[in-house]
Amino acid sequence: MTTVKQKNPSITTLLSIGGGNQDSMVLSLMANSSVGRKSFIDSSIKMARSYSFQGLDLSWVFPNTGSDMNNMALLLEEWRVSVESEAKGSSQPQLILTAVAGFSPVIKNVSYPVDSMQKNLNWINIVAQNYYNPSWENITGPRAALHDPASHINTADGIRAWIYRGLSANKLVLGLPFFGSGWTLQNSQNNGIGALVTGPATGRFFLEKGNIPYKNIKQLFIQRYRAAVKYNSIYVMNYCFNGSTWIGFDGVEAVETKVSYAKEMGLLGYHVLEVTDDDNWELSLSAGRN
Numbered sequence: 295m296t297t298v299k300q301k302n303p304s305i306t307t308l309l310s311i312g313g314g315n316q317d318s319m320v321l322s323l324m325a326n327s328s329v330g331r332k333s334f335i336d337s338s339i340k341m342a343r344s345y346s347f348q349g350l351d352l353s354w355v356f357p358n359t360g361s362d363m364n365n366m367a368l369l370l371e372e373w374r375v376s377v378e379s380e381a382k383g384s385s386q387p388q389l390i391l392t393a394v395a396g397f398s399p400v401i402k403n404v405s406y407p408v409d410s411m412q413k414n415l416n417w418i419n420i421v422a423q424n425y426y427n428p429s430w431e432n433i434t435g436p437r438a439a440l441h442d443p444a445s446h447i448n449t450a451d452g453i454r455a456w457i458y459r460g461l462s463a464n465k466l467v468l469g470l471p472f473f474g475s476g477w478t479l480q481n482s483q484n485n486g487i488g489a490l491v492t493g494p495a496t497g498r499f500f501l502e503k504g505n506i507p508y509k510n511i512k513q514l515f516i517q518r519y520r521a522a523v524k525y526n527s528i529y530v531m532n533y534c535f536n537g538s539t540w541i542g543f544d545g546v547e548a549v550e551t552k553v554s555y556a557k558e559m560g561l562l563g564y565h566v567l568e569v570t571d572d573d574n575w576e577l578s579l580s581a582g583r584n
Contacts, residue, residue: 299346308390309342312353321354325365334369335376342389349390350377355421360404367407374414392467394419397452399459408459415465419565420456422449422469426542428477428494428504434487434540437475440530440552448529449552453559463560470552470564470581472571474511474543476504485535487526487542495539507571511543527551546580553581 426435476495494504
């Protein structure tokens, strides 16, 4: 981080703890006791200061129970108090506190602690993806739909729900996936949204569960294999197909539309997952142009 700051002194760096591949029970057990929370808080602050981070991000992506949510509220309250106290004692700028949360304030009929998040966090990074997944769907679909006229499982409805529950729009940061999802079509002639599939796409260009970085979509399937590319303005998504392989993703059109939406809604900004999946900064630059 010291090297990054030397090359780019204007950037702000945060240490993110957890993540989508983290066992949710680890954070659940930590937050379930005052001793566990204090140990986590003290060690996170110490590490942030030791490596010159300006803030901390809690990436507890899948809190599953009402108890988890209540404990998250306590954790955020105690974290904020400790961060304020540490800044006064060290005469350093107060650390930023953020968290990752699902597209909606309610998951599995359990609500996030919105009041505590509003009070104690500088902002919330919204995971606006994974609405359709090749691992469990039998049709192609919009994995990161901004709108969906047939379902409430979409980004715009989720953002409205967060704001309705009391979270300020200017504390919401919209997630932009820089990767796509690949399916294997049952019939290559039936290749639109909602086409029947046999499962995730496979092959050396695909990661687990049919995921594929945007740079591979662009360089291999579109440029090398001449895959047909479409844009759907209803869902705000791109997709391409070649033979029996179908890939849904956010291309330049989708990214620009989503960034415009974030500005119209008064959101704080956007975050991407992940920047190394971009193709020669194409999506990053298209987002920045808006």
